[in-house]
Amino acid sequence: IKDLGAKAGVVLNPATPLTTIEYVLDVIDLVLIMSVNPGFGGQSFIESQVKKISELRRMCAEKGVNPWIEVDGGVGPKNAYKLLMLKSAPKFNIFVDDLYRGGVIEAGANALVAGSAVFGAKDYVE
Numbered sequence: 610i611k612d613l614g615a616k617a618g619v620v621l622n623p624a625t626p627l628t629t630i631e632y633v634l635d636v637i638d639l640v641l642i643m644s645v646n647p648g649f650g651g652q653s654f655i656e657s658q659v660k661k662i663s664e665l666r667r668m669c670a671e672k673g674v675n676p677w678i679e680v681d682g683g684v685g686p687k688n689a690y691k692l693l694m695l696k697s698a699p700k701f702n703i704f705v706d707d708l709y710r711g712g713v714i715e716a717g718a719n720a721l722v723a724g725s726a727v728f729g730a731k732d733y734v735e
Contacts, residue, residue: 611636618676622647623655627665637676640665642718645682654683666717681722 610617618639619630623646630640642662645652662680669675 621661623658627661627668631668634669634672634674634676639677639679641679641681643682644680644684647682652683654685662718678718679722680718684721 616638617636618641619633619637620641620643621627621630622643630637642658642665644654644658646655658680662678665678669678
């Protein structure tokens with residue numbers, strides 16, 4: 610994959626443990642943490658995934674690697690602050706970027722995917 614100039618990534622469903630990807634952390638560029646069980650939009654965020662994101666960030670630091678960490682599923686304004694790590698992430702492609710700049714953000718994700726939270730909102734700005 611990388612020999613062709615592409616980036617490599619992995620996806621972890623909520624029930625998949627981090628140990629599943631530990632052996633490839635040094636060669637991947639992106640980890641997508643699914644925070645709902647894939648299948649349909651509008652599901653509630655699975656809170657246990659906050660801990661998984663934190664543990665993944667710790668594992669990466671211990672191995673000296675820094676893959677892009679993205680979170681998808683049930684993400685919206687009520688829980689976004691739990692997931693982002695603004696201090697070390699270089700740039701964000703999310704709608705809540707400026708709302709939390711300078712704050713202490715808990716888990717360590719670089720990017721959030723928010724489908725239903727945006728498209729199901731009465732007002733995108735809110």
